[in-house]
Amino acid sequence: MSRFMDVMCATANGARGRAGGITTGEPADPVRRTWAQVHDEARRMAGALAAEGVRRGDAVAVLAGEAARIAPAAQAVWLVGGSVTMLHQPTPRTDLSVWATDTLRVLGMIQTRLVLLGDPFTPLKDVLTERGVRFRELSGLAGRPLAEPAAVAEDDTALLQLTSGSTAAPKAVRITHGNLLANTNAMTEVAGLDVEHDLLVSWLPLFHDMGMVGCLTIPMALGLELVKVTPADFLGRPLLWMELISRYRGTVTAGPNFSYAVTGRQLRKATDLDLDLSTLRFALNGAEPIDPAAVQTFVEAGSRFGLRPECVVCAYGMAESTLGVAFAPRDRGMEIDVVDADALEARRRAVPAGEGAESRNTRAFPLLGPPLPGLEARVVDDSGHVLGEREVGIIRLRGSSITPGYLTVDGPVAAQDAEGWLDTGDEGYLVDGQVVVCGRRKDVIIMGGRNIYPTDIERAACEVAGVRAGNAVAVRLHGTGRRERFAVAVESRLAGDTDAERDLRKQVAARVLDAVGVRPYSVIVLPPASLPKTPSGKLRRAAAREHLGDFIDS
Numbered sequence: 266m267s268r269f270m271d272v273m274c275a276t277a278n279g280a281r282g283r284a285g286g287i288t289t290g291e292p293a294d295p296v297r298r299t300w301a302q303v304h305d306e307a308r309r310m311a312g313a314l315a316a317e318g319v320r321r322g323d324a325v326a327v328l329a330g331e332a333a334r335i336a337p338a339a340q341a342v343w344l345v346g347g348s349v350t351m352l353h354q355p356t357p358r359t360d361l362s363v364w365a366t367d368t369l370r371v372l373g374m375i376q377t378r379l380v381l382l383g384d385p386f387t388p389l390k391d392v393l394t395e396r397g398v399r400f401r402e403l404s405g406l407a408g409r410p411l412a413e414p415a416a417v418a419e420d421d422t423a424l425l426q427l428t429s430g431s432t433a434a435p436k437a438v439r440i441t442h443g444n445l446l447a448n449t450n451a452m453t454e455v456a457g458l459d460v461e462h463d464l465l466v467s468w469l470p471l472f473h474d475m476g477m478v479g480c481l482t483i484p485m486a487l488g489l490e491l492v493k494v495t496p497a498d499f500l501g502r503p504l505l506w507m508e509l510i511s512r513y514r515g516t517v518t519a520g521p522n523f524s525y526a527v528t529g530r531q532l533r534k535a536t537d538l539d540l541d542l543s544t545l546r547f548a549l550n551g552a553e554p555i556d557p558a559a560v561q562t563f564v565e566a567g568s569r570f571g572l573r574p575e576c577v578v579c580a581y582g583m584a585e586s587t588l589g590v591a592f593a594p595r596d597r598g599m600e601i602d603v604v605d606a607d608a609l610e611a612r613r614r615a616v617p618a619g620e621g622a623e624s625r626n627t628r629a630f631p632l633l634g635p636p637l638p639g640l641e642a643r644v645v646d647d648s649g650h651v652l653g654e655r656e657v658g659i660i661r662l663r664g665s666s667i668t669p670g671y672l673t674v675d676g677p678v679a680a681q682d683a684e685g686w687l688d689t690g691d692e693g694y695l696v697d698g699q700v701v702v703c704g705r706r707k708d709v710i711i712m713g714g715r716n717i718y719p720t721d722i723e724r725a726a727c728e729v730a731g732v733r734a735g736n737a738v739a740v741r742l743h744g745t746g747r748r749e750r751f752a753v754a755v756e757s758r759l760a761g762d763t764d765a766e767r768d769l770r771k772q773v774a775a776r777v778l779d780a781v782g783v784r785p786y787s788v789i790v791l792p793p794a795s796l797p798k799t800p801s802g803k804l805r806r807a808a809a810r811e812h813l814g815d816f817i818d819s
Contacts, residue, residue, distance in 0.1 A: 266414050266415070266416055266417060267417045267418065267419055267421065267423075267442035267443070267446070268419065268442070268443075268446050269423065269442045269443075269445050269446040269449070269486070270343060270344075270414055270417065270442065272446065272449075272486050272487075273304075273340065273343070273485065273486045274304070274414060276300060276485075276486060276487060276488045277300055277301055277303070277304030277488075278301070278304070279488075281300070281460055281461075281487070281488025282299060282300045282301035282304060282488055283299055283301050284299070284461075284488065285299065285300050285460065285484070285487075285488035285489055285490050285491075286298050286299040286300055286302070286303075286490065286491070287300070287303065287332065287333070287336060287484070287485075287491045287492075287493060288491070288492045288493070288513075289331065289332050289333040289493050289494070290333070291492065291494050291498070291505075291509060292494075292498070292505060292508075292509075296333070298333070300485060300488050303336050303337050303340065303485065304337075304340065305410070306337040306407075307336075307337040307338075307340035307341040307344060308341070308344065308410040308411050309407040309408060309409075309410050310337055310338060310340075310341035310403075310406050310407060310408075311340075311341040311342075311344040311345050311410075311411035312407075312408035312409040312410050312411045313341075313401070313406045313407055313408030314341055314342065314345050314347070314379070314406075314408075315345050315408070315411060316408050316409075317378075317379060317401065318378070319342070319345050319347050319378050319379060320345065320346060320347070320415075321345070321346030321347070321415045321416070321417060321421070322346065322347070322348075322421065322422075323345075323346075323347045323348070323378040323379075324347065324348050324350060324375040324376055324377045324378060324422075324425060325342045325347045325348065325349060325350070325377065325378055325379050325380075325381060326350045326351075326352050326371075326372060326375070326377045326379070326380045326381070327339065327342075327349060327350065327351050327352065327380075327381045327383075328352045328354065328380060328381070328382050328383070328386050328389070329381065329382065329383025329384065329386060329403055330354065330383070330384065330385050330386065330495055330497075331383060331384055331385075331495070332471060332481060332493040332495075334383040334384070334403045334404075335351075335383070335471050335481070336481060336485055338381050338383070338403055338406070339477075339481075339482070340485065341406075341411075342381075343414075343417075343423060344411055344414045344415065345411065345414075345415050346414075346415030346416070346417045346421070347378070348375075348421075348422040348423055348424060348425050349423070349424055349425070350371070350375050350377065350424070350425040350426075350427065350437065351426075351427070351471055351472035351477055352368060352371065352380070352427070352472065353367075353368070353371075353427060353472055354386065354470070354472055355386070355389070358794070361389070361392055365392050365393075365396055367435070369396055369398070370435055370674060371427065371435045371437075372398065373674070374435055374437065374672055374673065374674050375425050375437055375672055378399075379399055379400065379401060380393060380398055380399065380400040380401075381400070381401055381402075381403050381406065382400045382401070382402050382403065383402070383403035383404065384404075387402060387404075390402070417442060418442070419441060419442050419443035420441050420442075420443060420669070421441060421442055422439050422440070422441060422442075423440055423441060423442045423444070423445045424438075424439075424440040424445065424477070424478070425437040425438070425439060425440070425672060426438040426440055426474050426477070426584045427472070428584060428671075434674070435673070435674060436671050436672070436673050437671060437672040437673075438584040438585055438668050438671055438680075439668055439669060439670055439671065439672060439677075440584075440587050440668055441668075441669065443665065444587045444665070444666045444667070444668060445478070445482070445587055445666075447587070447639050447664075447665035447666040448478070448586065448587035448588055448589055448637070448639075448666035449478075449482070449483050449486060449487075450638075450639075451589065451637035451638045451639050451640070451666065452479070452483065452588065452589045452592070452637065453483065453487065454638060455589075455592045455595070455634075455637055455638070456517070456547055456549075456578075456592065456595065457547075457595060458483075458487065458489065458517070460487050460488050460489050462516070463489060463490070463516045463517050463547075464489075464490040464491075464492065464513055464514060464515050464516050464517065465480060465484055465489055465490065465491050465492070465515070465516075465517045465518065466491075466492045466506070466509045466510050466513060466515035466517075466518045467480035467481075467491065467492070467493050467494075467518060467519065468493075468494045468495065468496055468498060468499035468505075468506055468520075468524075469496070469519065469520065470495075470496045473552070474582070474583075474584040474587070474588050475519060475521075475551065475552050475582065475588060478587060478588040479519055479549075479588050479589075480493070480519060481493070492509055492513050492515065494509065499524070503524070503527050503528050503531055504528065504531050504532070504535065504538070506518070506520075506524070506528060507528060507532065507538075507540055507542060507567075507570070508540065510542055510544070510545055511539075511540040511541045511542060511570075514544045515544060515545060516544050516545060516546050516547065517545075517546070517547045517548075517549075518545065518547070518548050518549070519548070519549035519550075519551065520548075520549075520550065520552075521550070521551065521552040521553045522550055522552075522553050522554060522555050522556055522559055522560075522735065523553065523559075523734060523735030525548075525550055525559055525560060525563040526556065526559035526562065526563070526727075526734040526735055527734050527735070528563060529559060529560075529562035529563030529564075529565075529566045529567070530562065530566075530734060532563070532566035532567055532570070533562065533565075533566035538570070540570040540571075541570065541571050542567050542570045542571050542572040543570075543571030543572070543573065545572060545573070545576045546573075546576050546595075546596075547576060547578055547595060548576045548577050548578065549578045549580050549592070550577060550578065550579050550580065550599075551579070551580035551581065551582050552582065554702070554704065554720040555579050555599075555631045556720075556724045556727075557599060557601050557629050557631060558724065558728070559734070560577055560579075560599050560631075561599075563577075564577060564598070564599075574598040574599075575595075575596050575597055575598040576598070577598050577599050578592055578593050578595055578634075579593045579599055579600075579631040579632065579633050579634070580592045580593065580633060580634070581633040581634075581700055581702055583689065584668075585662075585667060585668045585680060585687055585689070586640065586662060586664075586666050586667055586668075586687075587666040587667075587668070588666075589637050589666075590633075590636060590637065590640060590642070590662060590700070591633045591634040591635060591636050591637060591640075591642070591699070591700045592633075592634045592637065593631070593632055593633055593634035593699070594634060599631055600631070600632045601629045601630060601631050601632065602615065602617070602629070602630050602631075602632055602696060602701055603617065603618045603619075603627050603628070603629045604616055604617060604618055604627065604628055604629075604630070605617075605618055605626070605627060606626035606627055606628045606781075606782075607626055609628055609657065609703070609716070610716045610717060611716075613656065613657040613658070613716070614655055614656055614657065615630075615655040615656075615657060615694045615696065615701065616655070626782060628721065630701045630702070630703065631701075632696070632699045632700075632701060633699060633700045633701060633702060634699055634700065635698045635699055635700070636662070636664070636700065637666075639664045639665040639666060640662060640663070640664035640665070640666065640667070641662065641663045641664055642660060642661070642662055642695065642700055643660075643661050643686075643695075644656065644657070644658040644659065644660055644661070644693065644694055644695055645658050645659055645661055646658045646659075647659075652694075654694070654695055654696055654697075655694050655695075655696055656694060657692060657693065657694045657703060658692065658693075658694070659688060659689070659690070659691070659692060659706060660689045660691045660692070660693045660700065660702070661686045661687060661688055661689065662686065662687045662689060663681070663684070663685045663686045663687065667680070667681060667685070667687050668680045668687075669681065690705060690706055690707065691703075691704070691705060691706070692704055692705070692706050692709065692718075703718055704718035704719065704720050708741075710722075710739065710741050710749060710751050711749055712749055712750075712751075712783055717751075717781055717783065719738070719739035719740075719751075721780060721781050722737075722739035722751065722753060722777050722780070722781055722785070723737040723738060723739050723753075724780070725773075725776045725777045725779070725780035725781065726739075726753050726755050726773045726776065726777060727755075728776055729755075729769065729772045729773050729776050730772075731757050731758070731759050731765070731769050731772075732755045732756070732757055732769070732773065733755070733756045733757060733758075733793060736755065736756035736793070736796060737753060737754065737755040737756070737773075738753070738754050738796055738809045739751050739752070739753050739785075740752055740753075740754070740809050740810040741810070742786055742787075742810075750785075750786040751783075751785055751786060752785055752786055752787040752788070752789065753773060753774075753777060753785045753787070753788050753789070754788075754789040754790075754791055754795075754796060754809060755769070755773060755788070755789070755790055755791070756791050756792065756793050756794070756795055756796055757769060757790050757791070757792075757793075758792075758793060759790065760790050760791055760792040760793075760795075761792065766790045769788075769790055770788040770790060773785075773788045774788050796809060797809055
């Protein structure tokens with residue numbers, strides 16, 4: 266049995282398994298079960314899986330939305346020695362025919378043995394049956410308790426994490442048992458988790474690494490108290506997140522930047538809330554580019570409810586590192602590095618503003634902390650030469666939680682080079698040992714020799730009243746014989762109102778020009794839920810460019 270499974274089973278069978286647990290069903294019908302009870306159910310599920318013929322090394326896919334079902338199901342798969350793949354979930358707007366075709370490609374890629382199906386997706390059983398997919402419903406998955414966990418090695422696969430992006434060209438990150446334990450231990454140490462006193466509140470989707478690893482697997486493995494609601498619960502009423510922290514005296518939480526932006530705006534407008542956020546000590550912000558202004562709004566709005574600014578922890582993570590790469594030092598709040606924009610864009614150097622700055626234009630990046638224990642980070646140029654401090658290049662990672670490779674439709678692909686380094690595809694730099702991320706290399710807009718990051722454009726657009734928080738995208742445009750240009754698309758409830766749209770486009774263009782010194786070629790106003798996103802909620806810029814083709818004369 267792997268060390269990760271040693272830890273999980275020891276927790277379930279010990280004092281922490283009886284003391285810690287998971288609460289689901291908020292806000293309508295909360296139910297709490299101890300981790301020992303989850304483990305008992307997992308053993309019965311594992312017995313049923315063994316009877317189905319699932320063995321060590323088999324891939325099992327899970328399509329379910331309820332953490333109360335997913336937790337024992339995932340543990341059951343690990344008990345029989347299999348790997349877990351959380352399938353991308355269809356939404357009410359999803360074309361089920363397209364979803365089924367894409368999902369079949371994923372199932373073929375991972376060579377799945379079985380699909381475990383749970384609410385609210387059980388109505389899809391007819392779709393799976395029509396396509397010959399073998400599945401079992403979680404509600405009836407129970408057998409004779411598995412006597413002993415399977416003997417699995419450290420390099421056996423525990424998770425196949427589907428990457429964010431188009432499922433039409435799927436890719437899965439292979440996370441081993443060794444990777445999982447290494448990242449769990451590193452994040453637990455740096456976050457200072459106290460399993461006897463901390464309580465984690467989460468709404469994050471379990472088909473994303475931050476939700477599955479950080480907000481389910483780690484609490485389950487360590488016996489940490491967890492209150493878990495669904496993404497739909499949060500999106501339907503974002504303040505529920507803060508209400509649960511207040512009600513349960515939550516100390517730890519996590520979310521992407523957009524969730525803090527939305528929650529900050531709602532806290533700022535709230536007049537009759539009775540909240541106590543003083544217990545929150547570790548609010549991790551990661552999974553997407555961090556906007557310092559959004560964090561500041563959240564902190565300021567939460568202060569009248571007892572929120573302490575120092576609880577915010579800016580982080581860098583990715584599925585290829587299991588989850589965490591770097592966490593900013595805790596109890597210090599958000600710290601930012603303000604640099605000269607011209608030097609950054611033209612000379613690829615992060616020169617501190619005010620220290621020989623070449624202009625008054627600046628960029629502000631959150632400091633994301635040093636690499637977690639067991640990880641190394643370095644920055645290299647396009648030729649692979651290692652760069653010095655504050656020199657901007659591609660971030661590479663190496664260490665015990667880095668995936669050995671991917672599964673693709675064309676077969677396995679290695680993730681590390683001969684020396685064990687992973688190319689993240691992210692541009693950034695190092696300062697005083699801390700990681701700073703500027704943006705994705707493939708998304709950089711080059712104009713007049715300047716490297717402009719789409720996130721700077723998108724943040725500026727989202728500052729305009731009427732633009733939905735986190736729902737702006739900047740895309741490159743290539744015109745024949747002309748220099749590179751870019752367009753900005755924003756979502757707004759004003760879409761469809763000709764006069765309001767015209768005014769909004771002018772305001773967005775002016776704000777972007779003020780922020781980055783270049784005016785967008787076009788500004789498009791779209792109704793809510795128009796921009797293409799990954800299943801985890803990240804903007805898909807390449808897909809957005811195709812989606813916006815009819816709106817842009819390029």
